[in-house]
């Protein structure tokens with residue numbers, strides 16, 4: 442998208458569980474074309490926010506829009522169709538299926554018509570192999586997913602997200618539980634995919650990674666954005682220090 446184009450935005454987004462306001466009147470703008478990060482202490486509402494804007498959870502009130510289009514309360518497949526793909530904090534892969542089979546699950550469920558067209562299926566296999574090579578696990582295509590290391594499973598999940606060719610990719614803790622060498626690979630992949638025009642929205646606890654990778658950081662505390670800006674701007678913000686350190 443053009444610089445400054447409208448990406449994912451929310452206005453007054455609110456979601457409660459019982460008495461807990463997990464997301465509380467959150468108005469946030471993410472930059473289209475950028476690597477955006479969403480950070481905040483545990484329990485600050487990041488996952489609930491993610492789930493609200495990807496359709497897994499229906500917000501109680503407020504608006505979510507993507508590129509100017511209202512996506513509030515839409516089911517996940519319609520939000521995916523609008524151009525947003527996502528990964529999960531704990532990988533969502535099928536452990537007893539092979540790596541290649543895992544790649545073809547989202548592609549097949551994409552359309553019934555596509556499933557009936559063998560030519561299309563061959564395209565999907567070619568594309569799956571290309572993407573496995575891109576994330577560096579093409580040599581594992583016949584391995585069962587459960588035999589991959591956790592970091593390799595995260596790479597498989599990212600490759601699976603790319604099968605749908607989303608223009609915006611939401612990653613939930615891409616570096617969580619991953620060894621440093623694979624963190625570097627994931628980080629290089631995000632940079633390269635962003636350079637090709639894909640927007641990222643990343644929830645991540647690894648501050649070094651957030652600060653080195655992101656163009657724009659939004660900080661949540663108690664369900665609300667308390668700061669937003671470049672990594673340098675948010676790093677020294679007293680509200681951010683207070684939220685993290687309780688000072």
Ligand code: ADP
Pocket residue numbers: 458459461462463464481482483484485486487488489490
């Ligand atoms: P984060 O991802 O920043 O750690 P969460 O969105 O997971 O934050 O949680 C925000 C708040 O909402 C927490 O107080 C959490 O306990 C609560 N919460 C989240 N999901 C649920 C749920 N399904 N049922 C009840 N409370 C929830």
